[in-house]
Every structure is written in structure tokens, then in C-alpha cells.
Amino acid sequence: MFDVTRRSVEGLATRDYSAEQIAGWMGDRTPAFYETLIANGRMLVAERDGNVVAFVDADPGEVTRLFILPEATGLGLGAKLLNIGVDQARSGHVGPVRLEATLNAEGFYRRHGFKSVGRGTFSHGLGGDPIEIVHMEL
Secondary structure (H helix, E strand, O other), X not given: OHHHHHHHHHHHOOOOOXXXXXXXXXXXXXXXXXXXXXXXXXXXXXXEOOEEEEEEEEEXXXXXXXXXXXXXXXXXHHHHHHHHHHHHXXXXXXXXXXXXXXXXXXXXXXXXXXEEEEEEEEOOOOOOXXXXXXXXXX
């Protein structure tokens, strides 16, 4: 998941974020950070030829992470994972499903029914330059 996140950002976010933001995106995060998320049992991965190419993670009321390798985009995989993430976020939750979209992903989420409700920055809590995000709801 660490490598999928890093490679996704490096390959898909360069149009909307500076080189400094891309370089610091992962902050002090290590692969161990993702082990905790995996242990929570809410993360779903997509594989191709035995390799993870995308993943989604959700909490009640929020799709928290959706990352896909650049070479796996355009195949409908992101939409499938988003639907799974939304279903997970709705489980035990009443009200809108929220997410924090990166600027490069805002259009993707709009095409799937999400609406912008605000803008902000996110520092990942693990170092690195803050990045601009779009708060969205479904």
C-alpha cells in the first residue's frame, strides 16, 4: 500500500501539485503505517498478476483512501473500488459520505456523484508540505 500510494502520487498528481509537495507527500510515513490500516480489516485491494495495483479504505461516514497505480487507471477499477468504499462508509452510518479529494482526483469523484463542500489543506500528520484538498460529499 505504501508503494501504491507513493507511485500513484508521483504519477498522477504532478499536474496539480509542486515538486516539493510531491516529494514530501509521504512525510515520515513508512510501510508500517499501512500495516495498522490493514489490521483494521477495512482495506480492500485490487491485484493484477499477483501484484497490488489499487486499494480503498473507509471508516463509517468517510472514504479515507483510494489510490491506484497510474498504469491501472482507465480500466474502471477506481469506480469499482469507490463503490465498495462508499458501501463500507455507509455501513452503520446515516448521512452523507465524505472524503477529502486531491485536486487531481476531484473530477473523478464529481463524475461519481460527489459534490464539493469546501477546500482546505492536509498535512498528513506525518511531516511534508501541506497539500490542497477538496472536501466532498455524496
